[in-house]
Amino acid sequence: MKASQTPLLAVRDLRTRFHTLEGIVNAVDGVDFDIHPGETVGLVGESGCGKTVTALSILQLLRCPPAEIQGRILFRGQNLLELDAEEIRKIRGQAISMIFQEPMTSLNPVLTIGDQISEGARVHKGLTRQKAWRWAVEMLRRVQIPEPEARVREYPHKLSGGMRQRAMIAMALSCNPQLILADEPTTALDVTIQAQIMDLMLRLKKEVETAVVLITHDLGIIAEMASRVVVMYAGKVMEEAPVKELFKDPRHPYTRGLLGSIPVIGRKAQTGRRLQEIPGVVPSLLRMPQGCRFHPRCPETIDICREQEPSMVSLGEYRRVNCWLEVGKRGKEAPAPGQRGME
């Protein structure tokens, strides 16, 4: 995973805005990141920071209008935003697939599990109905659903949340995609099932050698799964770092706030401290504060934060932060993102 390799997916200055009655909402505002083959990158942030919109923009699943997507999304060197509807359809599900947050609503209630899993194989691989059906059984077996021959004929309402998410994973993997966009794949599940699903994803990821963009607000999952983390806030990348460095040495006050707000059992007894929180709420995307968009909530605000937006500071390979404090430390502005040199 060196910067010298060509990334599988390179997102450059992605801007997704929605034209609404109240005005233009910049949901994603100049996001850059790279994904290399086989790599798992975490995309973290609070609700409404643009994580999901980023994923939906990559596959162009947003309705345009009201959405408007700008920038470049280079997948294997090809800009996805320049493809026509038919070309992007062929990418969806085959090269890039997506796992959704809500397993309860992401399966069609009127189609059997087998119908839904085999659809991808029929569309993209041109398999016959029977072959695709056998493939669906095989996929269910790979995601460790018991009695796959019986389950494949069942409707989603007969499956539990965990089973449905397994079925969703089977759907996402059915065409051996090179990249999976997993949008909070475990948020709707209870904790024991979460662990099972995570184990399964890790194992399958190794088998299939697919890259994963893991969108979540759960830093525990990030620590377990991701090799690199991109922290987003209000539509912008705030910090990017390899996972160990991020947990050991978070540079952005927002990242520190996120890490500080992870509950640790027994902490109060040991240290006498309450669980930390980040004061305030995410600003409305319609009324972004002037200067750094995090400054109204930042405990370390300095004067310049209120006036000017900081620019990305590179601290090494895939290590960058978007904060005036680092600009001050470094005394110079580096090009954003950190790996610009390879293009």
Next chain:
Amino acid sequence: MTETTRKAAPGKNHVKGIDSPLRRSWVKLKRNKAALVGGSMILIYAACALLAPVLFSGSPSAPNLGKSLEPPSLDQLLGTDELGRSILGRIIYGSQISLLIAVGVVFFGLIVGVPLGLVSGYYGGKIDFSIQRVTDMLLAFPGFLLALALVAILGVGLKNTVISIGISMVPIYIRLVRGCVLSVREEVYVEAARASGTRDGVILFRHILPNVMVPITVQTSLGMGTAILFAAGLGFLGIGVQPPTPEWGAMLGSARVYIFNAPHAATFPGIAIFLAVLSFNLLGDGLRDALDPRFKL
């Protein structure tokens, strides 16, 4: 069913049938007496239509002027009309015409209205706007008036009756389907289908259409009742199916003149129309309750 069922005996969790939504709906429908009565009457009408030559020997249209306007008797159960033809026979053969019109009209409405409604709701934007403005125009006329005007343009006869009433029904199906699609298209499973590269046509007909089938089914049953009523109305005015074809509305229309000296001639076709429309409405109401998963009996 939880993750722990992994070790459960094979087949243990697959109780046959009872969990299938269709089966549940059937159980609910069976408990609804009114819907059952409606359904049975429709079956009787259908049997009359199919077995008409068996149930009534001879031609329903051949006049026998010597026996005109005879009241009901053992020989002529429902009496005869002004041309001496058996009213029972004409009602039996008339059920063929009425059901044919009902099925034809609803089929026409579905074939034209459902795809337009799907496309209109799914794509939105300019396509939706243009389809909806045409729908607005059609809905601006009262349904029967529209059918009447269309007959005036197309001319009388069975085929034109079906087309005219069918066109007047199309906007109802477009609106109904569009409304349902608007909510279904926002479901995550539709997005998931798009995310897996499914073609729009497949999404529309395989993923969305089955999810909007319940209101369509109910409207189909109710629509058949309306179609029979409209067809009878056109027949009554003499611009529907033309004599000597036995048609309930036309029978009613021609018997109207003799209502004071031979009331049976107008009464029985009227009852036939009334019961047919009633039974389709009862069945439609029952279907709506039975197919709605939120409505528990």
